[in-house]
Amino acid sequence: MSPDAPEPIAVFRARAARWMERHLPRWDDELMPTRALQNLLYDHGFAGIAFPTQYGGAGLTLEHQQAFVEETAVQDRQLPMENRVSIGMLGPTILDRGSEDTKERFLPSLLRGDSVWMQLLSEPQGGSDMAGSMTRLSRDGATFVLNGSKMWSSGALEADYGLCLCRSNWDVPKHRGLSMIAVPLKDTPGMSIQPTRSASGLVSDYCEEFFDDVVLPAGNLIGGENEGWAVAQTLLMHERNTVGNIGYGRLIGQRERGPKRMFGGEPAVSSAVAAHERGRLDAVGMMIVDAYIQSVVVPLTSARVMAGLRAGTHKGQWGSLTKLQSTVAAQASVRTALAAHGADGVIWEGDEVRVDNVGTTWLESRGGTIAGGTNEMQRNIISERLLGLPKEPAPDRDLPFSEVLRNTRRR
Amino acid sequence: MQIELNEEQEFFRAATRRFLEAETPLSVVRDLYESRDGFDRTWWRKASELGWTSLLVPEQLGGGTLSGKPTCDAAIVAEEIGRLVAPGPFLPVNVVAASVAREGSDEQGSSVLPGLLSGEIVATWAICEPQRQWDVRDIRTSATPQGTDIVVDGAKAYVEALGSADLVLVSARTGDGLTQLLVPTGTPGVRTTPGRSIDITRRFGSITFDGARLPASAVVGEIGGAADQIAWQLDLAVALQCAELVGIADRTLEFTMQYGLERSAFGRPIVSYQALKHRIADMAVQLEGAKAVSDALAAAIDDGAASTSALASVAKAYVGTHALDIVDDCVQITGGIGVTWEHDIHLYNRRAAVDRAVFGTPEDHKNTLLTQVVATNKGPA
Ligand SMILES: Cc1cc2nc3c(=O)[nH]c(=O)nc-3n(C[C@H](O)[C@H](O)[C@H](O)COP(=O)(O)OP(=O)(O)OC[C@H]3O[C@@H](n4cnc5c(N)ncnc54)[C@H](O)[C@@H]3O)c2cc1C
Numbered sequence: 001m002s003p004d005a006p007e008p009i010a011v012f013r014a015r016a017a018r019w020m021e022r023h024l025p026r027w028d029d030e031l032m033p034t035r036a037l038q039n040l041l042y043d044h045g046f047a048g049i050a051f052p053t054q055y056g057g058a059g060l061t062l063e064h065q066q067a068f069v070e071e072t073a074v075q076d077r078q079l080p081m082e083n084r085v086s087i088g089m090l091g092p093t094i095l096d097r098g099s100e101d102t103k104e105r106f107l108p109s110l111l112r113g114d115s116v117w118m119q120l121l122s123e124p125q126g127g128s129d130m131a132g133s134m135t136r137l138s139r140d141g142a143t144f145v146l147n148g149s150k151m152w153s154s155g156a157l158e159a160d161y162g163l164c165l166c167r168s169n170w171d172v173p174k175h176r177g178l179s180m181i182a183v184p185l186k187d188t189p190g191m192s193i194q195p196t197r198s199a200s201g202l203v204s205d206y207c208e209e210f211f212d213d214v215v216l217p218a219g220n221l222i223g224g225e226n227e228g229w230a231v232a233q234t235l236l237m238h239e240r241n242t243v244g245n246i247g248y249g250r251l252i253g254q255r256e257r258g259p260k261r262m263f264g265g266e267p268a269v270s271s272a273v274a275a276h277e278r279g280r281l282d283a284v285g286m287m288i289v290d291a292y293i294q295s296v297v298v299p300l301t302s303a304r305v306m307a308g309l310r311a312g313t314h315k316g317q318w319g320s321l322t323k324l325q326s327t328v329a330a331q332a333s334v335r336t337a338l339a340a341h342g343a344d345g346v347i348w349e350g351d352e353v354r355v356d357n358v359g360t361t362w363l364e365s366r367g368g369t370i371a372g373g374t375n376e377m378q379r380n381i382i383s384e385r386l387l388g389l390p391k392e393p394a395p396d397r398d399l400p401f402s403e404v405l406r407n408t409r410r411r
Numbered sequence: 412m413q414i415e416l417n418e419e420q421e422f423f424r425a426a427t428r429r430f431l432e433a434e435t436p437l438s439v440v441r442d443l444y445e446s447r448d449g450f451d452r453t454w455w456r457k458a459s460e461l462g463w464t465s466l467l468v469p470e471q472l473g474g475g476t477l478s479g480k481p482t483c484d485a486a487i488v489a490e491e492i493g494r495l496v497a498p499g500p501f502l503p504v505n506v507v508a509a510s511v512a513r514e515g516s517d518e519q520g521s522s523v524l525p526g527l528l529s530g531e532i533v534a535t536w537a538i539c540e541p542q543r544q545w546d547v548r549d550i551r552t553s554a555t556p557q558g559t560d561i562v563v564d565g566a567k568a569y570v571e572a573l574g575s576a577d578l579v580l581v582s583a584r585t586g587d588g589l590t591q592l593l594v595p596t597g598t599p600g601v602r603t604t605p606g607r608s609i610d611i612t613r614r615f616g617s618i619t620f621d622g623a624r625l626p627a628s629a630v631v632g633e634i635g636g637a638a639d640q641i642a643w644q645l646d647l648a649v650a651l652q653c654a655e656l657v658g659i660a661d662r663t664l665e666f667t668m669q670y671g672l673e674r675s676a677f678g679r680p681i682v683s684y685q686a687l688k689h690r691i692a693d694m695a696v697q698l699e700g701a702k703a704v705s706d707a708l709a710a711a712i713d714d715g716a717a718s719t720s721a722l723a724s725v726a727k728a729y730v731g732t733h734a735l736d737i738v739d740d741c742v743q744i745t746g747g748i749g750v751t752w753e754h755d756i757h758l759y760n761r762r763a764a765v766d767r768a769v770f771g772t773p774e775d776h777k778n779t780l781l782t783q784v785v786a787t788n789k790g791p792a
Contacts, residue, residue, distance in 0.1 A: 272785045281781075289728070289777040292785045296725045297700045304703035307414045325696045379692035380685070387668060387695060390683035 006060050013067040017075065019044060024077040037080040038087075038113025048087070048111035050248060051095060056108030066250050066306065073253025081252070083113060085155060088242035088249035090117035090163055093235040097180075097223045105219075106161070106182065118155040119235060120164035120183065120209065125406070127152065128377050130165065130236075131174045131229060132396075132404070135211065137166040137181060139218075139225075144181060146190075146214040154371075156193050156207035159185055165232050167401065168225055174401045178228035180235075182220040183211075190214040200363030202355050237319055239372045244322025245299075246306050266333045266358065268292035271340035278342055287336040294329035301325060320373075320381040327368040327375065334358065334365040413486070413706050419477040420487060423462065427491045430461055435497050437755050440611055443498055447605075448575040449612035450498035452530075458499060459530030463488050467509035467647075472520050473528050474512065480713040481509075482647060486654035486705070493658025496758045498612035500572035502651050503535035506644050507580045510536075510591065514632035514640050519593065523578065534578040534593075536644065537567035537618055545771045546779070547582075547589060547641050552620060554583035554590040556634060559627050561592060563600075563620040569769060573616025574605040580631065581620075582644075588635025598623050610765045611758055646712055646723040648770050653705035653726045656734035656766050660698055663759045664691070667741035674746075687744055694740065697733035704729050721784050724776035731773040735763040 007015075023040060025032050032040075041047040042056070049065040051057020058064070072079055080087075091110050094103060109115040126132050135148030146166060156162060162183045169177030185193065190212045198206070223231040242249030268291045275284040302322045308314030337358040338345055346359035354360075369375040383389040396404045416424065434454060443449050459465075466484040468474025477484045485505055492501055508527045511519050526532030543549040552565025563583060570579065579594045596603055600623030606615045632640055668691065671682030681687060708726040711719045738760050742749040749756050767773065 268785050272781075285781045286777060288785055289781045292780060293725050293729050293777075296722070297704045297729050300703040300707050301696075301700045304414065304699065304706065311414050313414050321696055321699055324692070325700060328696075376689065379689040382692035382695050383682075383688035387691060389668065389672070389688050389691065390680055392683075392685065 006064070009063055009067050012060065012064050013071055016046065016068050017071050019046070020072060020075055020077045024072065024075075026076050027078055028076070029078070032078055034080045034082045035113045035116075037078060038083055038111075041080070042112040047113070048091065048107070051091065051107065051111060055095065055103050056111045062247065062250070063310065065248070069251060069253040071253070079251065079253075080113065082155075083116065084242055084249070084251050085119070085239075086110060086113075086117045086159070088251050089235060089238040090119065090161075092238045092248040093163065093231065094222060096234050097231045099222075101219060102182070102222055115160040116155070116158065117161045117163065118153060118159040119239070120150040120153050120156070120162040121232065121235070122150065122152040124149060124151045124208070128374055130232060131178065132401075133165050133167050133178060134406075135164065135166040137168045137179055139168070140215075142218050144216045144218060144220075146181070146183065146211045146216060148211055150209045150211075152196070152206050152371075153209060154206045156185060156209060157195060157205070161185060162209075163222060163231075163235065165228055168228070170402045171400050172226075173398050174396060174404060175229045177226055177401055178232070179225050180222045180228035180231040181216055182222060183214065183216060188214060198364065199366065200355070200360050201353070202360060202364050236373060237317060240317070240319030240323040240378070243372050244302055244305075244319050244326055246302050246319060246322055247309070249319075250302075250306065266291070266337035266361065268295060268333065268336075271333075271337045274337070274344075275340040278340070278344075280340065280342065284336070284339045287332075287339055291329070291333040291336045294332065298322075298326050298329050317381050317385045320378040321386065323372060324375050324378040324382065330368055331365050334362045338362050413483055413709075416487075417478050420484065423477055423484070424487050424491065426461060427463075427488055428494075430458070431491060431495045431497050434458075435495065437495065437758060440496055440498060440758060443612045446612075447614075448572075449614045450500070450575070452533075452575070455499055455533070456530035458501075459528060463499075463501060464504055464508055464530060465528045467505050468512040468524060468528065472512050472524055474508070474524075480710065482650055482709040482712040483706075485651060486709045489651040489654035490658035490661075493655035493762070494662040496611065496659065496762045500533055500535060500575065502648060502655075503571045503576075504533060505651065506536045506648055507534040507578070507593075509647060510580060510631060510640065510644055511593070513643075514591070514637070515593075516628070516631075518628060519631065523593065526577075532577045533572060533575045534580060535570055535572045535576040536580045536582070536648075537570045537573075538582040538641065538645070539567065539569050541566055541568040541617065544775050545645060545769075546775075547638055547645075550582055550584050550589060550641075552581065552583040554581075554585050554592060554630075554634070556585070556627075557624075560624050561590070561627060561630060561634070563592065563594070563623045563625065566617065566619045568615075568617040570616050570618055571769070572614060573603055573618060574614050579618065582637065582641050585635040589637040589641055590634050591631040591637045591640065592625055592629045593631055594620075594623070594625060594629065598625065600624065608761075608765050610761045613762070613765060642720055643712075645770065646708070646719050649723040649727045650705065650708045650712055652766050652770055653701070653708060653730040656730045656763060657698070657701050657705050659759050659763050659766075660694075660701065660734040660737040663738045663741050663756060664694055664698060667744055667756070671744055681744070690740060690744075694733075694737045697737060701730040701733055721780065724771075724780050724784070727771055728773040728776040728780065731767045731776075735760075735767045738763045 045058045048057035049060050050062045053059040138145045162185055164181050164183045168179040191214050192210050194208050196206050241247035245252050268288050271288045275281045305318045341358045384391050465474035467481045539545045555562045581592050581594050583590050600621045603618045608615050672680050674681050704726045708722050711722050748754045
């Protein structure tokens with residue numbers, strides 16, 4: 001398909017619909033492993049739909065990608081949800097910021113799901129102030145050497161590559177001395193990975209990494225040396241888009257708008273049933289309705305933002321807005337479930353540890369407003385970048401990083 | 412604020428905004444406070460000439476849409492009215508015009524629509540009864556056939572623009588069914604009592620029917636068969652009202668941020684403080700959600716989508732709540748001047764509070780959602 005005349009959306013949609021009828025399992029069929037599912041999409045031209053063909057994509061547009069995921073929702077077909085970070089965040093970042101060489105080397109296997117990518121941004125002493133990174137990257141001829149540690153890194157145990165933000169120059173102000181480099185995560189000499197246990201007790205997938213003289217080829221830099229901040233900004237934008245299900249990150253189809261609809265929280269109807277059975281519908285009812293209202297408004301808002309970004313009425317960091325909205329709504333729906341289920345949501349009979357209760361879901365959901373940039377940071381972005389209000393004063397902005405006040409509280 | 416407007420719609424929005432800015436700037440709105448009707452009939456004819464009253468009426472009956480999506484077109488005007496808290500019976504006239512166009516007889520079409528569309532005739536809709544809800548189940552006023560006539564008994568309240576209305580579309584009960592009639596305000600047995608609201612220009616009124624006798628030709632649609640049409644009118648009214656609320660909130664946030672950039676405290680613009688910035692960011696989320704759901708409602712009405720009434724309840728619950736909250740929080744950001752007569756923000760707070768209440772409070776709609784949608788697991792598709 002030539003780039004100036006992309007396949008009409010309706011034609012593409014019909015083609016995708018026919019294809020998935022034959023090839024993609026339904027959600028109530030046996031679950032297909034993520035990698036096999038991603039391979040399948042790739043081999044039939046449905047992975048990286050909006051990525052250029054020379055990097056393994058289908059060479060179409062975000063509208064085609066949206067049509068595809070919507071069609072999977074209509075047909076209730078499986079998608080490789082666990083690859084959302086790799087495909088929705090890391091892939092687009094490499095596409096936007098990588099050199100021709102890194103795009104050709106990394107993107108095809110990323111899109112095929114043969115290599116899975118994640119992000120190494122936050123550190124023990126701080127996540128919000130990401131430009132304060134203390135992980136050290138030193139040049140050594142044609143290679144780099146990495147020292148320091150990262151924290152909260154989701155999926156590091158399973159992934160093949162992490163995109164790591166580190167400090168390559170300590171003598172310039174903090175935003176100007178950062179670089180972004182791809183770190184192989186499997187059997188890398190000098191690196192160790194430890195999982196961090198989450199408060200919910202659910203098998204947590206975030207990790208802490210320690211780098212001790214890890215040697216990396218210079219060709220692994222994404223973006224130029226000391227130009228890592230711009231790459232990090234791009235990555236964060238794609239992260240918010242993925243959480244808010246817009247842009248390249250629109251990877252979940254949205255079909256149901258009824259009370260059964262789930263958007264990362266608890267469906268209103270299951271809370272209503274629980275509250276009713278417990279005779280508590282009157283008191284909890286309004287919480288349930290509010291959760292239900294959000295379950296209608298949140299997807300409508302992301303659809304509107306998507307349409308606005310396409311039409312040009314919306315420009316810039318709108319992912320912050322949908323991220324803020326959807327994470328607050330998702331948490332509220334789980335708090336509602338906690339109210340609706342009462343004691344039965346947090347107490348059970350028997351000796352065994354259980355995680356299949358709303359209490360655990362609630363503990364687990366708590367990270368939503370922290371991960372991906374806390375909601376306070378999103379409010380900063382919305383007010384400053386979308387609405388044009390004055391920026392926060394930052395006393396460290398123009399100081400050489402070596403003179404900046406360091407965080408004495410590491411966790 | 413619909414995203415994909417066609418050229419004609421863009422032009423219409425711009426013309427509507429220019430017209431309002433020239434004819435009814437906020438200074439004129441303030442002057443209308445003392446007036447009886449809250450708007451000027453000559454001005455209303457001019458507004459009608461712009462097309463304000465004809466959008467929901469098909470071309471063969473003298474109207475015409477800009478985009479083939481009449482409710483979306485009308486929502487453009489409603490939003491602009493909100494942005495300038497403009498006067499005029501836009502909502503009731505359009506509901507009645509749409510109802511007559513959909514369900515009325517040919518004779519009603521030719522006797523009523525031309526005057527409504529030109530702005531000569533003002534009509535309004537009486538559905539809600541004193542202390543009851545905007546809900547078809549709450550209609551008690553009776554319409555009883557007697558010979559060739561229909562006799563109406565009962566009372567209606569919160570009727571917009573009643574004092575200026577020549578005609579009232581009355582929603583009444585006939586046995587188990589519902590009936591709508593077009594009632595001239597001078598009909599014997601009909602008594603209207605004018606009323607005001609906290610809004611600067613929007614007047615309301617109540618009306619009693621004491622054996623009021625009307626010819627069968629006054630019935631719009633079928634006797635006893637109006638339930639679906641009334642539900643449709645309620646959805647339409649909520650859609651136009653939500654669009655107005657979006658305009659109110661959008662404009663209020665706009666001028667409040669401007670004010671906050673110009674006003675300093677402790678050597679910094681007040682909106683550089685995070686305590687205000689973060690609240691404004693939350694308002695931006697709510698406003699975007701309000702725009703999304705009110706546009707979706709207008710589109711659902713035009714598409715004749717199933718479960719539109721549930722979506723209307725979601726829209727009113729969300730937009731009604733957040734629009735007033737936004738305006739009210741903007742008062743806080745504005746500080747002391749925000750609670751004076753001199754500052755314009757109270758004009759917006761007034762309209763938002765009235766809109767919040769009329770056609771069901773967000774709480775009424777939440778009750779409906781709880782009992783009819785969530786607990787029974789039937790949502791908008
Ligand atoms: C489930 C989960 C998954 C995660 N996955 C990853 C991952 O894959 N990769 C990765 O790199 N990181 C990941 N993170 C880390 C996450 O990005 C950080 O936790 C987050 O950015 C906050 O950083 P922090 O925990 O150091 O808190 P801090 O930055 O110390 O913040 C503490 C508090 O101060 C507030 N605060 C800080 N600065 C400001 C300011 N300027 N204005 C107002 N308030 C402020 C914050 O909002 C917060 O409330 C994950 C976190 C969670 C919970």
